[in-house]
Amino acid sequence: xxxxxxxxxxxxxxxxxxxxxxxxxxxxxxxxxxxxxxxxxxxxxxxxxxxxxxxxxxxxxxxxxxxxxxxxxxxxxxxxxxxxxxxxxxxxxxxxxxxxxxxxxxxxxxxxxxxxxxxxxxxxxxxxxxxxxxxxxxxxxxxxxxxxxxxxxxxxxxxxxxxxxxxxxxxxxxxxxxxxxxxxxxxxxxxxxxxxxxxx
Amino acid sequence: xxxxxxxxxxxxxxxxxxxxxxxxxxxxxxxxxxxxxxxxxxxxxxxxxxxxxxxxxxxxxxxxxxxxxxxxxxxxxxxxxxxxxxxxxxxxxxxxxxxxxxxxxxxxxxxxxxxxxxxxxxxxxxxxxxxxxxxxxxxxxxxxxxxxxxxxxxxxxxxxxxxxxxxxxxxxxxxxxxxxxxxxxxxxxxxxxxxxxxxxxxxxxxxxxxxxxxxxxxxxxxxxxxxxxxxxxxxxxxxxxxxxxx
Numbered sequence: 001x002x003x004x005x006x007x008x009x010x011x012x013x014x015x016x017x018x019x020x021x022x023x024x025x026x027x028x029x030x031x032x033x034x035x036x037x038x039x040x041x042x043x044x045x046x047x048x049x050x051x052x053x054x055x056x057x058x059x060x061x062x063x064x065x066x067x068x069x070x071x072x073x074x075x076x077x078x079x080x081x082x083x084x085x086x087x088x089x090x091x092x093x094x095x096x097x098x099x100x101x102x103x104x105x106x107x108x109x110x111x112x113x114x115x116x117x118x119x120x121x122x123x124x125x126x127x128x129x130x131x132x133x134x135x136x137x138x139x140x141x142x143x144x145x146x147x148x149x150x151x152x153x154x155x156x157x158x159x160x161x162x163x164x165x166x167x168x169x170x171x172x173x174x175x176x177x178x179x180x181x182x183x184x185x186x187x188x189x190x191x192x193x194x195x196x197x198x199x200x
Numbered sequence: 201x202x203x204x205x206x207x208x209x210x211x212x213x214x215x216x217x218x219x220x221x222x223x224x225x226x227x228x229x230x231x232x233x234x235x236x237x238x239x240x241x242x243x244x245x246x247x248x249x250x251x252x253x254x255x256x257x258x259x260x261x262x263x264x265x266x267x268x269x270x271x272x273x274x275x276x277x278x279x280x281x282x283x284x285x286x287x288x289x290x291x292x293x294x295x296x297x298x299x300x301x302x303x304x305x306x307x308x309x310x311x312x313x314x315x316x317x318x319x320x321x322x323x324x325x326x327x328x329x330x331x332x333x334x335x336x337x338x339x340x341x342x343x344x345x346x347x348x349x350x351x352x353x354x355x356x357x358x359x360x361x362x363x364x365x366x367x368x369x370x371x372x373x374x375x376x377x378x379x380x381x382x383x384x385x386x387x388x389x390x391x392x393x394x395x396x397x398x399x400x401x402x403x404x405x406x407x408x409x410x411x412x413x414x415x416x417x418x419x420x421x422x423x424x425x426x427x428x429x430x431x432x433x434x435x436x437x438x439x440x441x442x443x444x445x446x
Contacts (some may be wrong), residue, residue: 127218
């Protein structure tokens with residue numbers, strides 16, 4: 001559709017950073033090919049539903065501004081995740097300053113899923129339930145471990161890529177991932193035990 | 201290093217496949233992003249190229265910018281009707297070949313025939329000088345709408361985009377009262393501006409955050425009825441409607 005190619009109609013001098021996109025990179029294709037990853041990772045990192053549009057837009061806005069700087073030493077997906085992590089961290093910092101902010105594991109988002117899924121068929125309900133449980137369990141992890149867990153287990157990045165995205169060394173990634181997996185498994189086991197006990 | 205156990209793996213896989221943006225989500229985010237990219241380009245062009253582009257080119261740029269917004273064709277049509285668009289004395293209503301329909305592939309409404317005017321065309325130099333001055337701080341109070349000198353259409357739209365952008369930023373920072381102040385400034389300066397729909401959406405969100413209650417909700421519902429396909433409709437709904445449904 002080319003909605004994002006307004007740049008092509010604008011002289012280079014009008015681009016915010018004064019830089020044009022690299023000739024071989026099509027921003028529309030990048031958006032189309034990576035929106036799902038960025039959107040899903042933002043949600044799993046704890047961005048609230050009402051703020052997801054803003055966060056995702058900010059990621060692609062930064063990418064649009066800096067595409068000329070992209071040197072191709074990593075994959076576009078990895079590069080976008082690096083931007084995403086920075087945007088999400090900034091989002092949490094500003095959220096904490098807001099009066100009356102609530103945690104990412106809010107009842108609002110969970111209710112949202114239940115309302116949406118209760119009207120659908122059984123499969124949709126089960127899927128929504130899986131997302132709901134996953135978000136509850138992820139909320140038990142602190143920010144560092146949650147980032148590693150989401151990038152490794154949900155977005156399936158390699159340890160080397162995660163180290164690049166987060167700007168930490170490989171051992172740190174291994175350590176955080178090991179701990180995050182253990183915490184996640186324990187939290188899931190506790191959750192399932194509670195569910196069993198609550199059944200009639 | 202151990203992998204996830206089978207139960208945890210099954211849960212992660214199920215959730216990964218379940219949660220992805222719908223086509224509606226994709227389109228909405230795309231429109232919002234297009235607005236921000238266009239706003240950034242316009243803001244930069246005001247500063248960087250005000251002294252180099254002709255007024256006609258700037259009008260074409262702004263029209264292309266507006267046209268990428270969902271519903272932007274309405275704004276574009278209003279711009280075509282703006283008496284200022286022909287006061288420039290340039291062929292402002294003739295979008296340069298190849299640019300009119302490039303923005304988003306969205307059809308831009310054909311320019312309406314403009315009525316003859318007795319107003320003499322303004323000198324291009326004066327227009328560009330005003331465009332270059334637009335970001336300088338004002339040293340005198342902002343005049344009311346009635347005493348506000350008419351800006352050329354492209355400059356006015358640049359200023360509208362910038363002011364609404366500041367209001368949205370205040371919302372993002374959790375300062376709805378400040379956002380409402382900026383919207384009051386918008387009303388004083390632009391009255392029924394080209395971006396009136398966006399202004400009403402931001403006002404609805406700001407009111408719901410600053411003064412939640414039936415009045416704010418009614419304002420939001422009125423906005424959603426009048427502009428159901430607005431790029432900001434989902435934000436209005438999420439802020440104003442859903443909380444009280446639960």
